[in-house]
Amino acid sequence: MGQQLEAVILDWAGTVVDFGSFAPTQIFVDAFKTAYDFELTLAEARRPMGLGKWQHIEALGRDPEVGARWQAQFGRTMSHEDVDALYHRFVPLQVERVGQHGELIPGALATLQTLRARGLKIGSTTGYPRAVMHRLMEVAAAQGYVPDCTVCADDLPAGARPGPWMALDNVQQLAIGAVAHCVKVDDTLPGLHEGRNAGMWTVGLALSGSPCGWTLDEYLAAGELERDAVRQRVAAEFAPARPHYVVDTVAALPAVLEDIEARLAAGDRP
Structure with missing residues (x-):
């Protein structure tokens, strides 16, 4: 199967760093x-x-x-x-x-390495203003995370989420051939709307982000029944954005990308 995906566009807090988005x-x-x-x-x-x-x-x-x-x-x-x-x-x-609160979420670095190995470009968007991101990007870089592009909430005159503009600015900066070849990953409803409005595949994160609100220790201590109850609650919160996938954390992303590749090969589009 030939690869069709070109880029993954990641949110920051609650997605790649800062488990629970605190x-x-x-x-x-x-x-x-x-x-x-x-x-x-x-x-x-x-x-x-x-x-x-x-x-x-x-x-x-x-x-x-x-x-x-x-x-x-x-x-x-x-x-x-x-x-x-x-x-x-x-x-x-x-x-x-x-x-x-800049520590990488468990599994994030391995996922990012997998994306790089697949030849995918890595973009990012955030609700943080640029002044905040200067510091957070330094902290993330020290842990091995340096995306190809970061677009902040105050970078664009059109505004931020839930509009598509930050995601589409990634498309332009990364020279992506088709928005259908991009995957937007986020832990919030406005971020998922952003991806949908940009015409991308969208992946919601149920357990690492703000809607769940767990610390990493709380997540690790939770039993499967408790996790499943939160998954259902967060999925219901995400429903207005109609995400294509909802998984626990970014660690599950590589398997999702395999499925999206199969769907693209079959002629599906976001």
């Missing part, structure tokens, strides 16, 4: 507290995960529970200026701490 979520909690003395829970902070961080804060302001508490505390809805103030508090906190 770096961004905890910083949202801290930014709301330090900037406005507003209490935000970790579960609430996770709800818009996958969006660009400015849009993430904006979405939290529109969240029915968070928005109601904001209205009660300040007597008004969250304004554009509030979002700006929270974002400018978030970014330096995230730059400061992102390296603390």
Whole structure:
């Protein structure tokens, strides 16, 4: 069977690094507290995960529970200026701490080596702004992960997820011949929408990312019944994006790529 796939485009936190995607979520909690003395829970902070961080804060302001508490505390809805103030508090906190959560997810490096051995290009997109990614890319590179392309949430004038623009910028930078020969891998609903909207194959990660919310130790300690319950819950959350595949972690990606190659050879397209 001749290879048709050209590239895999990976998300960062919760996909390749930072099992459970704790770096961004905890910083949202801290930014709301330090900037406005507003209490935000970790579960609430996770709800818009996958969006660009400015849009993430904006979405939290529109969240029915968070928005109601904001209205009660300040007597008004969250304004554009509030979002700006929270974002400018978030970014330096995230730059400061992102390296603390930069460890590669188990199995990621072996998967990346498999992709390279197959001759695939490796792209990436992220909801992080470029200022944060400078630091995270250094941490990842020290562990052996250097993608061919990284597009950040604030790089493009068109915006970030759930639109297709970051994924399609990877296509352009990597000189990909057809979007149907690309696979977008993500642990969030907006990231899966990004891949779908770009016309790519999409793979959702059920257990390593933000929707699951487990630490690595919690994942390792969980029994199969507990894991299966979370798989079903996360798959239901992913359903609006209609991912082509949902697997536990990026370690399962090589087998998925084999199946996609077979489908492409049979004439299937995303």
